[in-house]
Amino acid sequence: MLRVTGKRLALLIPTLFGLSVLLFAWVRALPGGPATALLGDKATPDAVARINEVYGFDRPLLEQYFVYMGRLLRGDFGASIVTGRPVVEEFLTRFPATLELALVALVFAVGVGVPLGYVAARHRGRTLDHSSVVLSLLGITVPVFFLAFILKWLFAIRVPLFPADGRQDPRIDATHYTNFFVLDGLLTGEWDAAWDAFLHLILPGLALGTIPLAIIVRITRASVLEVQSADYVRTARAKGLTRRLIRGRYIMRNAMLPVVTTIGLQTGLLISGAVLTETVFAFNGIGRFLRDAIFNLDYPVLQGFIIFIALAYSLINLLVDLSYSLIDPRVRVQ
């Protein structure tokens, strides 16, 4: 297992290396070059020349590339043009927010999706099954940001059950250590702060979780349908095993493999969705920061965030691959 993990991690290196080359080329392809992007409105020829000299944009490309790679390897991703703070710091302060949001979305998607898919498959062809198919189809075709609008209008404006914007009520004086607001509240014993932060997560979490939910329902349903008619399930039934045992150990365990793969593949979707959801709910995570970075052409931020996100995405999919053999011992990771 350890060797396999190491091997898979080693395979990540060429991907990340390729990505860094693409990003290097990308910055140089920005309109007017990096110096103009850096200066924005203040881009006089003099200023551009000065910036090019200071940052070394006038050196040969190959030299620039080695300098750039050297800095990346030392963990130096530069500083944001807008805030002036290091990109790594900006990422680390905002990442917990998005992670919290993604976790709520994932818990919702898996917690509702897997049972719903299972029940739909067990009631194949009946009303419940048909409605689950229709619902999951709708879930795929409704854009995240539109769903976010509907939820916000329904549950924050018409019936004000949940807060409409932000991560926490600014009137609450909360202490933050980890930047996971709910966790911070629990750690410091500020229960009202934890509860308030949690309430702020509900609507964006539901909006973000709906597309993964729809996909998980579909995959679970298809997978359970296939497994439940397998010979070993019939045998288990003939042996007189309890329904609970058959459901848990025979059907679900075998049906979960494709579902776990799908959950891993949802990570990319969650990140894209987070940019949109955080925009609608004014939720201060990496998604919203990325959106602002796009408009300000804050290329160090874009560059760094894309590498971090690609890394996170690849690591999660690695974990998913490794988890196969835990779920199904027949799968031998090579």
Place this chain on the structure above:
Amino acid sequence: MSATLPPAPSGPSHTEGPEAVTTTPGTTAAVGTSLWKDAFRRLRRNPAAISGAVIVGVFLLVALLAPWLAPFGGEELPGRTEIRPTTIPGPGDVEGYPLGLDRFGGDLLSKLIWGARASLVIGVVSTALGLVGGMVLGLLAGGFGGWVDSVIMRFVDILLSVPNLLLAVSIAAIMGQSQWAVMIAIGASQVPIFARLLRSSMLSQKGADYVLAAQTLGLSRRTITMSHLLPNSTGPLIVQGTLTLATAVIDAAALSFLGLGGGVPQTAEWGRMLTYAQAELAIAPQLAFLPGLCIAVTALGFTLLGESLRESLDPKSRTA
């Protein structure tokens, strides 16, 4: 993928995912019916396919006939004088504007109709770009194999490691804010899917008897790839293309919603209309709901059509 899956229970590739579809040209179910004829026959009996086709048909008609259907031009602001900072006339409030006005004084109905045209153009152009790009890469990878295949597939893997929207956004950042940037960005984010699909479809055909026969006849690799492998591998691409039209409509709206579409603020584009509906969500929710509904219904139409097409092309579902 380095995890080997046991034959049963099957992974998602047997039930879901673009790679599930493989056409087997060698086997014909009923004598005298081609795969496509047979598929079409089954499509006509499928209610989901019919509903999808109807939605797509209406959408196409509205998009093509926009200049005749819409009471006003897409960027016209006929009701500029009716707008107050606190009140935006809703459906039926002012005569002549059946669905009311937006914050700029544009006619909501006209903008929805013109928006269909914008979505159609973006959807078709970006999918075409993605399809062509993906086909070139897939053909090279599947046709040559060896190191060409490895290099191309590594490149595709890198593209896949960046979430779609981020990839699109990075491309749009280079190109500036315009409709073209949106189309190229969405097309580029679809290239990896098409490339992988064509490659895997071609690889699965490579061992087929008719390929062996062509090789025995001494046909060149180019002829075999272009006239034998490619035509027999297009089924999955057509299915994926239909499904991609749905995601392209949604992604285009998302990029415009984020503000990457360029042009004047009152541009008649569904995603853009949602951007400017944010501030008035409490007083004029229809400004957000109607464009959103248009996006969702259009995407639903293409999805229904694509999924039915996939089902009917699946050799497993063929009946003799």
